[in-house]
Amino acid sequence: MTQAPPPPPAGMGPAPVDYPVVPVVESPPEIKRWLPLVAWFLAIPHYIVLFFLGIAAFVAVIVAFFAILFTKRMPEGIFRFLVMTHRYSWRVMIYTTFLVNEYPPFDFDTSSPNDQTPYAARYSVQGPEAYNRWLPLVKWLLAIPHWIVLYFLGIAAWIVTIIGFFAVLFTKRWPEGLRDFVIGVYRWQYRVNGYVGLLVDPYPPFSIDR
Numbered sequence: 001m002t003q004a005p006p007p008p009p010a011g012m013g014p015a016p017v018d019y020p021v022v023p024v025v026e027s028p029p030e031i032k033r034w035l036p037l038v039a040w041f042l043a044i045p046h047y048i049v050l051f052f053l054g055i056a057a058f059v060a061v062i063v064a065f066f067a068i069l070f071t072k073r074m075p076e077g078i079f080r081f082l083v084m085t086h087r088y089s090w091r092v093m094i095y096t097t098f099l100v101n102e103y104p105p106f107d108f109d110t111s112s113p114n115d116q117t118p119y120a121a122r123y124s125v126q127g128p129e130a131y132n133r134w135l136p137l138v139k140w141l142l143a144i145p146h147w148i149v150l151y152f153l154g155i156a157a158w159i160v161t162i163i164g165f166f167a168v169l170f171t172k173r174w175p176e177g178l179r180d181f182v183i184g185v186y187r188w189q190y191r192v193n194g195y196v197g198l199l200v201d202p203y204p205p206f207s208i209d210r
Helices: 035-042 044-071 076-096 135-142 144-171 176-196
Strands: 021-025 121-125
Touching: 021 176, 035 044, 035 076, 035 144, 044 076, 044 135, 076 121, 076 176, 135 144, 135 176, 144 176
Parallel strands: none
Antiparallel strands: 021 121
């Protein structure tokens, strides 16, 4: 269905995980000191957009569910719209957790699932030529172990983000290990989101690696 997404930049942490959902963050060495105080507020327009995108994506997933069930394929336009929605959400989340400095663009481009934009948070998906027609019936069930693990990782990431808040406020930097942990948890979550959201069929890895 699509061309393979580009690999993450070399020389940045562990070797890439071979998975068709590729969330990437190029976190700068310094974060604007004031950003943790206002990122959530500045992102309010994006939250409004995401609310309406979420409604549209819910309808699109239902259509995709039946398309895959009967044809083993997802309409290309729906696939690209869903990738765009996940990408938009990914960028906003990374900004509101002050992991990048640049304000996320109001970008609704569905021309390619391969994200080649210059924004520091990118999200690409390599969709299959044909889907397993029965997996949409059970993906939510198969994802339960991930959700259990992510529940506890999410609590840890929330605590680490509070530490990062004060670190950026006073030093203009995330502690590298804490930053990588938070990004890794988010990356894991978005791989699972892509799986449950019918974008890909391979089972997500239990990994916070890039």
